[in-house]
Amino acid sequence: xxxxxxxxxxxxxxxxxxVVLTAAVMIGMQLIQALLPSEESLQFLLALAFIPARYSGAxxxxxxxxxxxxxxxxxxxxxxxxxxxLLVNLLWMAAFGSPVAKRLGEWGFLSFSASCGIAGAxxxxxxxFGEMTxxxxxxxxxxxxxxxxxxxxxxxxxxGEGDLAQVPxxxxxxxxxxxxxxxxxxxxxxxxxxxxxxxxxxxxAEGDIAWEAHIGGFLFGLLCxxxxxxxxxxxxxxxxx
Numbered sequence: 001x002x003x004x005x006x007x008x009x010x011x012x013x014x015x016x017x018x019v020v021l022t023a024a025v026m027i028g029m030q031l032i033q034a035l036l037p038s039e040e041s042l043q044f045l046l047a048l049a050f051i052p053a054r055y056s057g058a059x060x061x062x063x064x065x066x067x068x069x070x071x072x073x074x075x076x077x078x079x080x081x082x083x084x085x086l087l088v089n090l091l092w093m094a095a096f097g098s099p100v101a102k103r104l105g106e107w108g109f110l111s112f113s114a115s116c117g118i119a120g121a122x123x124x125x126x127x128x129f130g131e132m133t134x135x136x137x138x139x140x141x142x143x144x145x146x147x148x149x150x151x152x153x154x155x156x157x158x159x160g161e162g163d164l165a166q167v168p169x170x171x172x173x174x175x176x177x178x179x180x181x182x183x184x185x186x187x188x189x190x191x192x193x194x195x196x197x198x199x200x201x202x203x204x205a206e207g208d209i210a211w212e213a214h215i216g217g218f219l220f221g222l223l224c225x226x227x228x229x230x231x232x233x234x235x236x237x238x239x240x241x
């Protein structure tokens with residue numbers, strides 16, 4: 001019998017399957033945009049994008065009609081303004097979505113991420129009601145994933161992937177007083193404000209950064225993650241002597 005080498009059971013890139021599949025769907029959507037002729041590609045993007053003008057009487061004139069007034073709350077997360085925009089989001093999702101997926105499981109991760117994205121769209125709508133500028137990208141959902149991860153990644157070091165759900169979920173008061181978390185939040189807020197005000201542009205991504213959607217997704221993730229975090233509420237099995 002061979003003895004496995006130390007660390008052999010730990011893959012170099014330990015990204016959960018649901019995160020990989022979600023990334024694959026986003027990449028597929030970007031490939032469709034790239035392969036379609038320019039006019040059809042634009043119509044495809046607009047049909048899936050979240051456009052505030054749909055809710056001020058322009059839904060019928062926009063691609064997708066009235067149906068997209070409902071579906072675009074989710075579909076806008078699957079399409080991006082370009083390959084750079086997509087790549088940045090995939091990297092952030094791998095970093096922050098992975099621990100959340102390991103803690104919530106596949107369906108919990110999907111429902112939580114979708115809820116963060118919907119919260120981000122609603123926040124953007126509140127600030128830009130009636131505007132025609134489309135919003136695309138998974139940034140609001142990923143902002144919520146980051147907020148959720150901050151509530152447990154600093155709480156303790158799990159012994160393995162299966163123990164991640166047993167890491168205690170920090171209370172909101174403790175989360176918002178942890179200096180490490182406050183430093184991460186400060187950097188994140190500054191980046192959103194700087195990009196949102198147009199002081200810096202991201203090459204390859206057209207348009208401004210929808211920072212209101214990012215903040216809406218982040219706040220939802222921070223405040224509501226506990227409602228989705230059922231695994232950590234299960235009793236820890238006791239070992240028999």
